Amino acid sequence: MRAILKLKCGYNQNMKSIVEGGGTGDYVPTYNKKRQFQDLLSHKNDFLKNQEKKEALKIIYSELEDFLEDQTPDFDEFMEVIGRLYINGFEICDDFMETYGWGIYLGPSIMDHSCQPTAEVSFDGNMLTVTSIKDVEDLSEVYISYCDSTQPTPIRQEELYSMYFFMCACCKCSHSAHHGKHGTNIASNNKNSSRKKNHKKK
Structure with a gap:
């Protein structure tokens, strides 16, 4: 939910999708352009071909609608966002490899x-x-x-x-x-x- 709200904050009417609203991006050494959220792979179709994953994502989408109401993106855009989060996210771990968070790091995700x-x-x-x-x-x-x-x-x-x-x-x-x-x-x-x-x- 936080990721979608952040993307919406960066979105403007000249953009085709909220995935373009992820800011200016991160510098990547030796690359001639910054890496942006829209550059990440979503594997949307792969998620949707898996019936178990698809049903679980529909439940998440339904819960998202309860919170965001009229600010909820359509299901297609939701999949483009959450697919990028799942595929490119990092588990944030402590010294004992216990997970205490999840984050997108645009540069390192490459x-x-x-x-x-x-x-x-x-x-x-x-x-x-x-x-x-x-x-x-x-x-x-x-x-x-x-x-x-x-x-x-x-x-x-x-x-x-x-x-x-x-x-x-x-x-x-x-x-x-x-x-x-x-x-x-x-x-x-x-x-x-x-x-x-x-x-x-x-």
Whole structure:
């Protein structure tokens, strides 16, 4: 609800959707434009194809209508917003990895997934810090893990597909599949070839 109200505050009649009302965006090193909320992927269609997720989101939308009343966006715009929040949000954790919040960090959200990450995320309050754990040449080589990378490959693949709608094909997953350790047969839902090696948000 807070995210929708913030987007509405930044919205004006020259914009096509409230997702454009997310402000000027965050600076991303080596990129020639700021990353804005509208640049994030929503995976709206993927959410709606899953009947269980769709029904749960309808309940959330109904509750939102109770609070926002005539300020409630239509269901299509709601999906564009909440999809971006779910796919690109960060769990804000303490030193014991206990979750106490959820936030959108436009700049850091550009980091893609690998089960063999080159960086890790930590929090001090709501301040997010990205720390490199391997040598990297530039931002294109910075990967974080969206899941517990110590879990067996089938569990990682199932979680990533369920939560983010992609099948990871990083070296760790590919090696497991090649050696017959991958016990899950979930069809890939990737829509572009840039996701072949790792999940790409760009």
